[in-house]
Amino acid sequence: MTEEPSRNPHANLGSDAGQGLWQACVEQLAQDLPEQQFNTWIKPLVAQVADDFSKVTLLVANRFKLDWIRAQYAGRIAALLEGLYGQPVTLELAIAQREAVTRTYVRPVTAPQGVTHNTSQGSNPDGGAPAPTQTSASQGGNAEESSAGVFRNRLNPALTFETLVEGTANRMARSAAMHVAGTPGHLYNPLFIYGGVGLGKTHLVHAVGNRLLQDKPDAKILYIHAEQFVSDVVKAYQRRTFDEFKERYHSLDLLLIDDVQFFANKDRTQEEFFNAFEALLAKKSHIVMTSDTYPKGLANIHERLVSRFDSGLTVAIEPPELEMRVAILINKARAEATEMPEEVAFFVAKNVRSNVRELEGALRKILAYSRFNQKEISIQLAREALRDLLSIQNRQISVENIQKTVADYYKIKVADMYSKKRPASIARPRQIAMYLAKELTQKSLPEIGELFGGRDHTTVLHAVRKISAERQQLTELNQQLHVLEQTLKG
Structure with missing residues (x-):
């Protein structure tokens, strides 16, 4: 239900503010969605926003795209618009005439760098239904690359070491990445960076590429998302152009690849990536990868590929601490x-x-x-x-919920969280629960201590410092905490 225009506090802001509302929505989607999805489905959309903000009409190129966007993205877009505007917004989809698109497109969408799209479909050697894919820059027939006469690296020049805020959470990963950028092909090859969504992994790999390009302008560097590599393998398979594919990937000086967990269950893709991996290491080129989990935690990836991932340096990026978040x-x-x-x-x-x-x-x-x-x-x-x-x-994360979740995970009783028992099998989970209570709630140390059986705030402080320090050093503990945090956040 929409508000009457006369009662709308934003009615006097006009079309510029309407486009500002849509632009803010698009920028959020650019952050939330993989580049391939964003550039294929969201970037081409044109928005017509009512003067009173009560309705947003999205103009789509054809019926196929309209049905797909309605099924896959309309709910998310409507929720984002309402969240940004603060009141209900009616979302409509319509097929646009070419002239209408030209006339109403007010502002270009800022999108992740260097990705185009098409809707070609075909068989997939790794299984699954074919889907619209990016136009691959890895194929020898790429018109844009041929006409430009230069190698297209897909780097975002805004993502540098200088624009990355440093803190305890990313210090080790940043240091390793800077070392790779300064002396590629030597130590830390491959560099494997892992951590949860949105912690800065992509920023870091772009920073490596931009720094190397600054020092060596002729270096052959490529940044891609793992989904793009899968797409390139599919196209090489369909077109029988594996010679061009191998020339593209095996000749690089630096390969930066995001989210390698997307290789799961794709045997042909894993085979081709293994071959590229071996070829690049043989010629002392460097490989930097990111994932949402550490190498041995990857599911449905061939063991020989996992062993290669784990053969260099593996570093984690943690959720940023308070001071880093403020900065x-x-x-x-x-x-x-x-x-x-x-x-x-x-x-x-x-x-x-x-x-x-x-x-x-x-x-x-x-x-x-x-x-x-x-x-x-x-x-x-x-x-x-x-x-x-x-x-x-406030509704989802409470100390009580943390205690129950941690107790279930470590197979102890919830009552052990409040008890005076001190065996390691109980004391350790209790300290982890205290750490999570401090990280995920607004409770003070004394309040947390009271909820853990009336313990002194210094006991809670000791637990928080202990687990925080060990998280930086122990991969297994960090992974356990990551699982617990994702469980608690739903």
């Missing part, structure tokens, strides 16, 4: 030509703990809410802009 918010607000008061940054950072992508999403909501309501940024405004997020967090 990220302030820096990204400045990049948007806005000064975020420090107390607001602390408020947001304390409530958005999981990853950088969620921080950026929260920041975009605050900036949009401030702009649409013509109000200065304050804690109260941030609270209003993020009310849905704060409501979900």
